[in-house]
Amino acid sequence: MSVATTPVLTGQASAVHELRARAPLFLAVLFGITVLAAIGNLAFPQDSIFHVSTYTITLLGKYLCYALLAMAVDVVWGYCGILSLGHGAFFGLGGYALGMYLMRQIGDRGVYGNPELPDFMVFLNWQELPWYWYGFDQFWFALLMVMLVPGILAFVFGYLAFRSRVVGVYLSIMTQALTYALMLAFFRNEMGFGGNNGLTDFKDLLGFDLQADSTRVGLLLVSALALGLAYVASQWIMGSKMGRVILAIRDDEPRTRFIGFRTERYKIWLFVYSAVLAGIAGALYVPQVGIINPGEFSPLNSIEVVVWVAVGGRGTLYGAVIGAILVNYAKTRFTAVWPEAWLFALGGLFVAVTVFLPQGIVGLFRERLGGRRA
Numbered sequence: 001m002s003v004a005t006t007p008v009l010t011g012q013a014s015a016v017h018e019l020r021a022r023a024p025l026f027l028a029v030l031f032g033i034t035v036l037a038a039i040g041n042l043a044f045p046q047d048s049i050f051h052v053s054t055y056t057i058t059l060l061g062k063y064l065c066y067a068l069l070a071m072a073v074d075v076v077w078g079y080c081g082i083l084s085l086g087h088g089a090f091f092g093l094g095g096y097a098l099g100m101y102l103m104r105q106i107g108d109r110g111v112y113g114n115p116e117l118p119d120f121m122v123f124l125n126w127q128e129l130p131w132y133w134y135g136f137d138q139f140w141f142a143l144l145m146v147m148l149v150p151g152i153l154a155f156v157f158g159y160l161a162f163r164s165r166v167v168g169v170y171l172s173i174m175t176q177a178l179t180y181a182l183m184l185a186f187f188r189n190e191m192g193f194g195g196n197n198g199l200t201d202f203k204d205l206l207g208f209d210l211q212a213d214s215t216r217v218g219l220l221l222v223s224a225l226a227l228g229l230a231y232v233a234s235q236w237i238m239g240s241k242m243g244r245v246i247l248a249i250r251d252d253e254p255r256t257r258f259i260g261f262r263t264e265r266y267k268i269w270l271f272v273y274s275a276v277l278a279g280i281a282g283a284l285y286v287p288q289v290g291i292i293n294p295g296e297f298s299p300l301n302s303i304e305v306v307v308w309v310a311v312g313g314r315g316t317l318y319g320a321v322i323g324a325i326l327v328n329y330a331k332t333r334f335t336a337v338w339p340e341a342w343l344f345a346l347g348g349l350f351v352a353v354t355v356f357l358p359q360g361i362v363g364l365f366r367e368r369l370g371g372r373r374a
Contacts (some may be wrong), residue, residue, distance in 0.1 A: 023235055026318045027228050034060075034224040038217045058217045058288055059332065063325045064223040065285040068230055070308045070324035073276035075234055077306070078315030079243070080270055081250035083168075086175030087278050088302035089182050091148035095281025095292040096186075097149055099340055100133060101142035102287065106203050119201070120194045124223070130192045139206060146283040147276045152274030155268065157365035162264040162271075175308055176299045183297035198293025205287050216288070223284045227321070230277050235274070246270055307350045313360025322361060 040052030044180040069091050076082040108115040116129055135265040157178060161171055173350055189195035208215045237243050248256040249263050257263050286292045295301075304327075312323020327349070335342050357364055 002082040009019040022316075022318055023232065026231060026321075030224055034221060034302050035065075038221060041217055042211060045191075054213050054216050057220050060218040060289040061216070061223050062285065063185060063328050064220070064227050065281045065288070066305075066308070066328050067321040067324040068223070068227045068279050068281035068284070070155070070305055070320040071227070071230055071234065072281065072314070073305050073372070074309045074314050074317055074320035076274045077309060078125055078317075079238055079250060080246050080267060080321070081236070082271065083172045084271075085181040085299065085302050086177075086276075086307065087305055088297055088299070089175075089179035089276070090154065090275040090278035091285070091301075092179075092182065092186075092292070092296040093150045093153065093281040094146045094282030095286040096193060096199065096282075097136075097279070098142055098283040099202075099286050100136040100193075101139060102202040102205065104133070104137040106201065109203055118194075118222045119193070120197065124189055126192075129241070133192070143283075146279050150275040150279035151272050154272045157269040158271040162267045165264070176302065179297050179302055180299050183294050183299075186294040186297060190291075190351065193294070196294065198291060198295075199286075200285060200291040200293075205309045210287055210290070219284065220290050223288075226280055226284060230280075230320075231317055237270075242266065242269075249286070264306060276292075297337055304346065306344060307353075308326045309360075310350060311353050311357075311360055313362030316360075316362050319360050319362035324359075 037052050037057060040050050041054060041057050044051040046053075069087065071263075072090075074088050075085060076084055100238070104117065110119040110121050110122075114122050117126060118209065136145070149283070157175075161174060185191055186193050186198075187196055193199065204210055204300055205219075207213070208218070210216075238246070238271045245256065245261055245263075245266055248261075249266060253263055282292075282296070305324075306329050308324040309320045309326055312321065313319030331346075332344060334345055353360060359366070
């Protein structure tokens with residue numbers, strides 16, 4: 001029986017068609033807003049009503065990094081049914097990989113003036129650079145590690161978990177334990193990653209001053225490009241034969257396995273792909289925010305990402321982007337007014353969405369649009 005005619009896959013063709021139909025609109029809105037923000041920052045003076053501040057540019061860049069992370073979670077949760085509560089681990093590893101490169105670029109401009117060792121190593125009386133820091137003085141090597149380290153970790157974890165057919169809440173707990181273990185490890189000073197303070201005080205990236213407005217705008221544009229490419233790649237995967245099998249695994253994995261597919265292989269591959277996206281998001285996040293520390297591995301951060309996807313609407317890709325941007329914008333505003341109550345508001349939002357909007361914001365618009373057409 002072919003994949004296209006399998007009863008498990010009935011009704012999935014419309015979802016794939018919608019995903020492809022939304023791609024031009026999504027990309028147009030994404031790049032339109034990004035380009036307008038860039039022009040507003042570089043072309044208009046600060047006293048102009050069309051001027052976009054550098055702070056806003058940095059905030060938008062951070063939101064786009066979060067959107068890419070949310071899309072990575074949506075790929076495995078919304079399309080394959082794998083609820084990962086540990087994608088903050090891949091995000092943090094990608095951030096640390098680029099952060100190590102940025103630390104090596106400081107050279108003798110650090111507080112202690114050591115051309116080889118970062119300041120925190122000099123402070124802790126390290127005598128030489130650890131072997132795992134070698135190569136991070138080259139951008140291409142750091143970029144390779146941004147994708148390779150999260151990908152390898154995801155492959156090892158996925159191979160052990162999916163081959164053992166661990167599913168459901170047990171898998172979610174395991175992913176949460178993974179990121180918690182990494183958080184505890186990176187907090188230790190002897191690990192050589194800056195301990196509690198992490199990596200910070202970055203100066204430049206590829207020779208460009210990280211504090212310059214043009215560099216901030218450039219990072220925003222690169223973040224938008226990465227998000228757009230990830231969307232196109234993900235929608236292509238979901239529209240392929242492999243994507244239809246992935247959707248079948250989400251809907252009925254035992255039946256898909258009975259048909260003859262090695263479902264664990266598809267799940268491992270998709271999990272690795274998702275981890276690489278999260279690593280790229282972390283790498284883009286670090287130069288814009290200016291710091292990476294073990295707090296990024298906190299299980300709470302990974303749970304927040306799931307909330308973003310649920311609010312926007314899982315299984316749509318663009319819904320995850322919408323949810324990430326809206327929730328983080330609300331967080332920015334809410335924490336400025338009442339910071340200690342944000343976690344309660346976030347929990348209440350998740351409960352409200354689960355009860356009243358199980359398909360998220362995107363699902364609500366679908367219902368309203370369907371009602372109007374009817």
